[in-house]
Amino acid sequence: MSNLVNVPKNGSLANTNTHTNSNANFPTLSSWLDDVFNIELPSVFSSNFNTGITLPKVNIKETAEAFILEVAVPGMKKSDFHLDIDNQVLSISTETKEENEQKEGNYTRREFGYSSFKRTFNLPESVNDEMINANYKDGILSVLLPKKEEAKQKPARSIKIS
Template sequence: MALVRWEPFREIETLQRQMNRLFDDLLPVTREMRDGFTFIPPAEIEETADAIHLKLEIPGMDAKDLNVEVSADAVSISGERKSETKTEEKGVIRTEFRYGKFERVIPLSTRIQNNKVQAEYKDGILTLTLPKAEEEKSKVVKVNLG
């Protein structure tokens, strides 16, 4: 019987490859995701009696690079974060910043007056105040119990 030398790191590498294959099979991955996940700005929504307040975190961009479109029942935010070109003679550059185009469409729970939307972009936070349509504010629904 021959003795075989046990190499624990080879076992770990094999396990890692098997886990990667498992996740590749379970999750549909597009080319953009494989190359560094698409940038999707996180959002925060608050609904009051008169309006919907929407905040999106979009750091590192100028307001002129953002496109905001509002319909009566959805908000679409798109833009492009362009990479800065740097030349460096020595060393290696590693970045975790996300660059490229993005788009996020957020459906709204009630109809709004899209011609009265107020927007502010400050310190990387886009804040939209979306006033509700008049019929939505005074809408009372009678519940039939019988």
């Protein structure tokens, strides 16, 4: 019996002998590409396996006076956050470690937890980086990014013709 593959005029591959083809256990190129590009990435790429924390959700609002950045990070303390600005890039990061030890009878149980994240934002030239401030309340880190005076929106006005 032959293990030849018939290639029709349309260019697709088709097996002429399905019950004895030694290549039957290998995926075709198209099915392999489908598998590669259609898989769901494991949660380890987007979350911390110790705590289930993912990258926090961020809302950015613009007003006439400022940009307001709101980061949803419940369960943290304000001392857990590090905000830095360097060359018009704002970095928000946290790093928390937790250790629990319980001694009972003849055994000791220890648990360690670690979580961290870092988000960076390129700030527009219109932000006055000397006046940036932040506060943390009810699980929301709010960062106020005031605009420079010349970048603030001016109210509409009428011009009289003389």
